[in-house]
Amino acid sequence: MATPDAVTVLKHSLVSPPSSAAATEMSLPLTFLDMPWLHFSPIQRLVLYEVPQLSRAHFIEHIIPKLEHSLSLTLQHFLPLAGNLIVPSNSNSGTPEIRYKNGSSLALIIAECTTTDFNYLTANHARNCRDFHPLIPELKPSTEDDSGSTARITPVLALQVTLFPDCGMSIGISNHHTVGDAGSIFGFMKTWAALSSKFFEDNIDRDDAAATLVSYSPPCYDRTMIKDTKGLGSIFWDQGVVFLKLFQHESSTDTTAKPMTKKVRRSFVISRNNIEKLKSLALQKRPQLVHLSSFTVICAHVWTCLVKCRGPSGEQVGEGEVEHFCCLADCRGRMDPPLPSNYFGNCQTVIRKNEKNGKLIGEEGFPIAVESIGEGIHQRLKNNDSLFDDADTWLPGIAGINLDRVVSVAGSPRYNYYNLDFGWGKPKKFEFISIETSGAISLSGSRESDGDIEVGLSLSKPRMDAFTAIFNNGLDSL
Structure with missing residues (x-):
């Protein structure tokens, strides 16, 4: 079990792009697609690698220098990640932006953990959420702009890179959502891993390795490609004040997640075979579905199981209460004009559906959920006009619902962290840490098979036990 002093910090490092980086400054104004994320807590991920017989000496003398150098070289193509979010005090003082200046850097913590069982952390069974907290870096609190403005x-x-002596290591990632969505952050991690792995190969010159990646799909930062024809940027900026008061954050740039330490987290693997069985069951019950995919059947199964497990875990829920489902969809290729797949920033639309509790807990709960989610996706993505047609209601809509009745989705199997090899093999475990505070479920690829999907949840222990039984029984009955 982890304790507050479970991790010993070995080094605080500030990593900057190399001084030879072409750009010395970069300013990226937030688009209307970045703006809604101003007031959300950081996104936190953890990747754990098994490296048997890894000593502290080898970790410090050989691995960390290569990681730091490859990170620096990677940042020359991802300058915003070494920069800062600048938020004016009000709309009259300008608009928020991501700003990189020459000399800007990001914080990298080098640490060691000797009190927590590595195999326990990398298992799929229920584990205490608090055991993961020491492995995740906190974003530094916001400060006043030293230029004299009120921003x-x-x-x-x-x-944060943490050593588990003789077992392996972990890489913890905390990012502000305004800088980029899941695809953007994964693109950075994928590039860093690819460059790092080159450094661990024999007879590879470091400069040659860096040059190899210069032309490898560099990120696109062209904000002029995003047209805000409805003035949503200003709407989201104004609505943010209300959103801020609703959740009583201390500032619009509060980056401190507030962990629910009594929760446990668990991973569930849905095999390719069971995914196909879920699709067949959905089609059997609803032959005229407008949209059917692995995503819809997985989310529908998890959603209905989460609703059904409330009663057995001791919660009192009326069948007339409304249950909500929410997910995001990448829309780079659907924009007008289309954005390149390597566009760096946020480019997602919101899909929301709701159903009465009584419908979801009944025998037809699963096909109802599949149909509902599929219709939501179909309606949102059917054409360019529908992508953001009700976007002005996204933030206000949160204020009017019971957040305990919301199931949202974090991550995507498209961004498979199990494929990130920094030079010592692929990960043993990936965890979406911030679902503990957001209440979302996480979806990722699986370490077991390319066709399997891993679902991550963070719940109270009684509710997790009830969910596990209902979830497994549902798959066993297919």
Whole structure:
């Protein structure tokens, strides 16, 4: 079990792009797609690698220098991640932006953990959420702009590499969502891993390795490609004040997640075979579905199981209460004009559906959920006009619902962290840490098979036990 002093910090490092980086400054104004994320807690991920017989000496003398150098070289293509979020005090003082200046850096913590069982952390069974907290870096609190303005400055990314002697290591990632969505952050991690792995190969010159990646799909930062024809940027900026008061954050750039230490987290693997069985069951019950995918059947199964497990775990819920489902969809290729797949920033739309509790807990709960989620996806993505047609209701809509009745989705199997090899093999475990505070479920690829999907949840222990039984029984009955 982890304790507050479970991790010993070995080094605080500040990593900057190399001084030879082409750009010395970069300013990226937030688009209307970045703006809604101003007031959300940081996104936190953890990747754990098994490296048997890894000593502290080898970790410090050989692994860390290569990680730091490859990170620096990677940042020359991802300058915003070494920069800061600049948020004016009000709309009259300008608009928020991500700003990189020459000399800017990101915080990298090098640490060691000797009190927590590595195999326990990398298992799929229920584990205490608090055992993961020491492995995740915190973004530094916002500070006042030293240029004399009233703006607040907040780092957008922090990293932590933690040694587990003789077992392996972990890489913890904390980022502010305004700097980029899941695809953007994964693109950075994928590039860093690819460059790092080159450094661990024999007879590879470091400069040659860096040159190899210069032309490898560099990120696109062109904000002029995003047209805000409805003035949503200003709407989201104004609505943010209300959103801020609703959740009583201390500032619009509060980056401190508030962990629910009584929760446990658990991973569930849905095999390719069971995914196909879920699709067949959905089609059998609803032959005229407008949209059917692995995503819809997985989310529908998890959603209905989460609703059904409330009663057995001791919660009192009326069948007339409304249950909500929410997910995000990448829309780079659907924009007008289309954005390149390597566009760096946020480019997602919101899909929301709701159903009465009584419908979801009944025998037809699963096909109802599949149909509901599929219709939501179909309606949102059917054409360019529908992508953001009700976007002005996204933030206000949160204020009017019971957040305990919301199931949202974090991550995507498209961004498979199990494929990130920094030079010592692929991960043994990936965890979406911030679902503990957001209440979302996480989806990722699986370490077991390319066709399997891993679902992550963070719940109270009684509710997790009830969910596990209902979830497994549902799959066993297919």
